[in-house]
Amino acid sequence: MxxxxxxxxxxxxxxxxxxxxxxxxxxxxxxxxxxxxxxxxxxxxxxxxxxxxxxxxxxxxxxxxxxxxxxxxxxxxxxxxxxxxxxxxxxxxxxxxxxxxxxxxxxxxxxxxxxxxxxxxxxxxxxxxxxxxxxxxxxxxxxxxxxxxxxxxxxxxxxxxxxxxxxxxxxxxxxxxxxxxxxxxxxxxxxxxxxxxxxxxxxxxxxxxxxxxxxxxxxxxxxxxxxxxxxxxxxxxxxxxxxxxxxxxxxxxxxxxxxxxxxxxxxxxxxxxxxxxxxxxxxxxxxxxxxxxxxxxxxxxxxxxxxxxxxxxxxxxTIVGKPPMEDVWMGKATERLFLPLMKLFMGEIRDVNMPPEGVFHNLVLVSIRKRFPGHAQKIMYGLWGLGLMMLAKAIVVVDEDVDVQNVEAVAQRILETVDWRRDVTIVDGPVDQLDHSAILDSFGGKIGVDATRKPERAPFPDPVPVNEVVMSAAFSNWRCWRDAVVIVGLNKARCTPEEAVRIVWDIAPDKDVLLLDAGVDFSNLSDVAWRVLGNVDWRRDVILQRGMFDPYDMRPDVPRTRIAIDATTKGPEDGHPRGWPEELAMSPEVVERVTARWSEYGLGNL
Ligand SMILES: Cc1cc2nc3c(=O)[nH]c(=O)nc-3n(C[C@H](O)[C@H](O)[C@H](O)COP(=O)(O)O)c2cc1C
The missing domain is CATH 2.30.110.10 (Electron Transport, Fmn-binding Protein; Chain A)
Structure with a gap:
């Protein structure tokens, strides 16, 4: 009823x-x-x-x-x-x-x-x-x-x-x-x-x-x-x-x-x-x-x-803030209800997931029944033309055998399939008005990632373990995730993002690189993902290995290109003229008061 x-x-x-x-x-x-x-x-x-x-x-x-x-x-x-x-x-x-x-x-x-x-x-x-x-x-x-x-x-x-x-x-x-x-x-x-x-x-x-x-x-x-x-x-x-x-x-x-x-x-x-x-x-x-x-x-x-x-x-x-909050589940309802409408225009779409870390617009994961090379790109452009999906900042397309509701599985497939030069579409266009990383108000760089299988290509070589001694000599704050991505906490007063990336690739050329602010806790991968997706303009903040690489060189044995993503806070010196907003935090007095009163609320022990 x-x-x-x-x-x-x-x-x-x-x-x-x-x-x-x-x-x-x-x-x-x-x-x-x-x-x-x-x-x-x-x-x-x-x-x-x-x-x-x-x-x-x-x-x-x-x-x-x-x-x-x-x-x-x-x-x-x-x-x-x-x-x-x-x-x-x-x-x-x-x-x-x-x-x-x-x-x-x-x-x-x-x-x-x-x-x-x-x-x-x-x-x-x-x-x-x-x-x-x-x-x-x-x-x-x-x-x-x-x-x-x-x-x-x-x-x-x-x-x-x-x-x-x-x-x-x-x-x-x-x-x-x-x-x-x-x-x-x-x-x-x-x-x-x-x-x-x-x-x-x-x-x-x-x-x-x-x-x-x-x-x-x-x-x-x-x-x-x-x-x-x-x-x-x-x-x-x-x-x-x-x-x-x-x-x-x-x-x-x-x-x-x-x-x-x-x-x-x-x-x-x-x-x-x-x-x-x-x-x-x-x-x-x-x-x-x-x-x-x-x-x-x-x-x-x-x-x-x-x-x-x-x-x-x-x-x-309601209140909004760092995810997850209530609006995540309102957004999930929207995602489920709009899936059939997306399929109405693009019948090859199987499922869509907009994870909380992407705060709706910053990340869309899509699985498709792939039929031809470039099919993933067709989906990206289709979604970017569909109502408020125009604001999607990153779209990742995988084959239908990947469950997009399982973010780990999508991440794994990206690691297995993506060459960051050949499989990446970087475009400029409308972004959410709240997007603080975009160079202009409501307009910025977006990325589409084709993480579908490309059977015509030779498999990527196995990763080489990072030389931890050499890395630790270069950076005080770093970790390597899944033998594939080197995450560095960067103190920009000491080293520019470009220098840091060059150093990492000198030591570990077969790794992707993620630069974060020095104080960020890397152990919380959800927080890392939220920062990367929010802080990056995908035109300005990406460095691709081997800059002179020919994107149309489709020989199957072309070496894999790696990506470096600068997800640090930006200022005018980084080419960001608009000012950078403050991250949300509750005032310490209120945190203290609520802790002291917690038993009065009757909400049990957290
Ligand atoms: C909790 C919550 C708060 C929101 N606040 C705003 C807001 O202040 N301004 C805005 O433009 N959209 C806001 N949105 C998103 C809009 O509600 C959403 O884009 C909706 O489609 C707008 O309706 P419209 O398409 O008819 O304009 C919010 C969404 C939620 C779930």
Whole structure:
């Protein structure tokens, strides 16, 4: 039975032992982040949703980490396991779209047309629980327990949002999960990035000469609707239609009380208002899902005209930061659900994995049924042309016998098959606006790696063990991983990246090289992967062995080319003009306070 609202989901989580109530008073300023961050990093069975019943300064309870492990994410969609989403949508596509129906590019649209035709489109109702309390005089967002998430955040932020707008030109609705900065009780920052639907509506408003565009920030509702705001659907397709299909029941809407807009009727809170597409204000900094602070930048401003809420509303929120956090599992649901859509355009795709270390866009692992040389490259270019996949910074393609959900197996296959000169495609293009390594804002170097088998080539020679004595004489901080990759902690005051790479290749010419900042702990490979994927612009930060090598020399016995990747922090001296953001860390006082209070929270020993 579909959840009607957030509280039904909470009840079911609690009954399943997936939610813990915290009844001791807690602060919305950093304390909830520190508690939730610790819980998010626990094994799945200890990682719970948290309902904070008493948050200082607000009468409303706060719920967080709702989607934070695979079981809860599956429960949100009422499936046994997230891969069922892939199976269900594949079945719908097969059922509704006989082969040859319409041109390829309209097929995704046809899928959603099919959903509408079976009555799953949003439905209007007249009276709504979310309007039990209506505040139009001096509405003040501070009535909610809005979090300050990280110590250097520019203020408090609403995070688990559904931000609804209509395109001023076409009237088509968009909903996006965008963080909202609270400037004051009636003035908010709308952080829709430049590739997103809200931004497109803003632009459309500028072109139409509009000065007041309605916007609503919705908090709560059924979990499929909450998630749908984060779904990267093509523009002009209503995410609530997808939510309706996922629930098997249409999402019910009600008219706003102060704006010409409709909002989900069973939400907990709705903030109504308008924005002028030409008005901007500095937004940020914010501790982001990249694990770094995003710096301040100009974004539009929302002026609040009303707040409506349920009488006993529960405030839903999330925190983002170094993975894994709750958004990993929201992203996993997206990955599973979008797999059939990717297959619609590229039938040779078998599976896709976007591992947490890649924070969505930084790494896409794809398995394919390979049929011809260059097939992997065809997939890379296809994905880079597919909706928000355009932001994928690294795409690795393997044969279908590799399970891409097993990152170790993919890494092993890369070591076995990749010649870093012949099998690598480096391109420039759009990257996520949050990508701090790109030389320009939202534009940078990307990499495609063809790790499929190439039977026409001679096998690579066995690796030669590294001479540890010589390496240790050259570097104080290094290790060799799987006899294949030399990782060096680099002190750039003593040695440039180019010098370090030359030294390693003088000693161990058959190794790939990874340069990291001197203090990084190499024993945590997940952390190493997160740093490499986040800190590298794949055009600027890569050195290939034997620079004069002819990439079109396809003789089977051409020696293997090795790669060196500079994943250190960059400054202007490294050709990075934009400034480098600060890595997220909780303030020591809060860490100490939470440790001292831990037994009061009732969350067991970690
Ligand atoms: C927890 C969470 C927070 C997010 N915050 C933002 C944000 O502040 N700005 C943004 O542009 N995208 C953000 N995203 C990603 C968007 O929700 C996602 O790209 C979505 O597809 C946007 O909807 P749209 O395609 O309709 O624009 C966030 C995603 C999650 C899961």
């Amino acid at each position: 579909a959840y009607r609202n957030l509280r039904e989901f909470i009840e079911r989580l609690e009954a399943a032992g997936e939610l813990v109530r915290v009844s001791t008073p807690v602060s919305a300023e950093l304390e909830i982040t520190e508690i939730t961050d610790r819980i998010s990093k626990q094994p799945h069975h200890r990682n719970k949703a948290l309902l904070f019943e008493r948050v200082e300064g607000s009468e409303f309870p706060l719920v967080i980490n709702l989607f934070g492990n695979p079981r809860r994410a599956a429960m949100a969609f009422e499936v046994g396991d997230l891969d069922e989403l892939n199976v269900r949508l594949s079945r719908l596509i097969d059922l509704r779209l006989p082969r040859g129906l319409g041109p390829m590019l309209s097929r995704a649209g046809d899928v959603f047309g099919a959903l509408r035709s079976i009555g799953l489109g949003p439905k209007m109702i007249r009276s709504a629980p979310v309007q039990e309390v209506v505040i139009t005089e001096n509405p003040d967002v501070h009535l909610m327990p809005v979090l300050k998430c990280w110590p250097h955040d520019g203020g408090r932020y609403l995070t688990l949002t559904q931000v609804i707008t209509r395109d001023p030109a076409t009237g088509i609705r968009n909903v996006g999960m965008y963080r909202i900065q609270v400037y004051d009780g009636q003035t908010l920052g709308l952080h829709w990035q430049r590739h997103k639907g809200g931004r497109e509506h803003q632009q459309s408003g500028v072109e139409a000469g509009r000065t007041k565009i309605p916007v609503a920030v919705v908090l709560g509702g059924d979990p499929a609707s909450i998630w749908a705001a984060s779904a990267p659907l093509p523009p002009n397709i209503d995410e609530y239609l997808l939510a309706g299909w996922l629930r098997g029941r249409p999402v019910e809407f009600v008219k706003c009380v102060s704006q010409d807009l409709e909002v989900p009727a069973h939400a907990e809170f709705v903030i109504e208002g308008w924005f002028d597409p030409n008005e901007h204000r500095l937004e940020g900094p914010f501790g982001d899902h990249t694990g770094f602070y995003t710096p301040r930048d100009l974004f539009p401003v929302m002026h609040v005209t009303a707040i409506t809420h349920r009488r006993n509303a529960i405030y839903p929120t």
